[in-house]
Amino acid sequence: MFTGIELRVAGRQSVSLATHYRRSMFTGIKLRVALAALDFAERHPRFVRYFLRPLANAPLLSGLLPVLPRAYMGATAFEIHDVDVEKGRISIGGVDEVLFGSEIVEILHHVLGEAAGEEKERYLYEIGYQAGFKEATYALEKGRWAPKILVPLVTSAGLIDRVRCDNRMARFLDHVENMVARLILNEGGWGRIAEFDYRSRPIRVTLLYSQEAAWLPPSDQPVCHIFAGLVAGHVSAVSGERLEAREVACVAAGAEACVFEIDR
Numbered sequence: 001m002f003t004g005i006e007l008r009v010a011g012r013q014s015v016s017l018a019t020h021y022r023r024s025m026f027t028g029i030k031l032r033v034a035l036a037a038l039d040f041a042e043r044h045p046r047f048v049r050y051f052l053r054p055l056a057n058a059p060l061l062s063g064l065l066p067v068l069p070r071a072y073m074g075a076t077a078f079e080i081h082d083v084d085v086e087k088g089r090i091s092i093g094g095v096d097e098v099l100f101g102s103e104i105v106e107i108l109h110h111v112l113g114e115a116a117g118e119e120k121e122r123y124l125y126e127i128g129y130q131a132g133f134k135e136a137t138y139a140l141e142k143g144r145w146a147p148k149i150l151v152p153l154v155t156s157a158g159l160i161d162r163v164r165c166d167n168r169m170a171r172f173l174d175h176v177e178n179m180v181a182r183l184i185l186n187e188g189g190w191g192r193i194a195e196f197d198y199r200s201r202p203i204r205v206t207l208l209y210s211q212e213a214a215w216l217p218p219s220d221q222p223v224c225h226i227f228a229g230l231v232a233g234h235v236s237a238v239s240g241e242r243l244e245a246r247e248v249a250c251v252a253a254g255a256e257a258c259v260f261e262i263d264r
Ligand SMILES: [Zn+2]
Pocket: 210, 213, 222, 223, 224, 247, 249, 250, 251, 252, 258, 259
């Protein structure tokens, strides 16, 4: 027989279970609708290019839409950037950026090689990691990248384990990460992401035309340490746990593409 305290605890648990059930049902519906929309855009590139993209860049509507819906509609990073010529600022979704010539990659490798010797690779990776982690964190904090209703789908603790046992969630994240990669990496001059695969274990990222490999001489070891850190930092910020990336094939070492594996 329940005492008064036990009844209150039992009552709270049943409310909490019902709330949990409603939340997970709502999440399932959101996920199905978002996936259907993303699959549709992938199957109809002409509809995106000729109908959605002009809408995404229409003067009034573009100011109301967050970054990722505009990217979904086909807008490029160049169209989505805000430029304040008066103050000398450029930003995307509230995240300020500065532009360097791509030789900064070679300069970082050279200067850190002189200063840190064998520790160079670790420092380059950590610079990339912190840059990727902070950029993704700021983007999420600004609240201008994804509609609020979808944010819990693209970032949450335990995301990696969820993705590994939920194929729909993995497909959704593949879509979102490929969209983010296009905006930040491809259109940011790092090379072209051919694959951002949350379904593989470890997570697999394939980069064509690596800018980092292009600046460095041929090597018998992978050389894209900054980029490895960048993707590790980004995925860590999204998943809420520190993950590490390892470059397992590199153009500088004779491979056709640079391949990164990301895991705990
Ligand atoms: Zn490489």
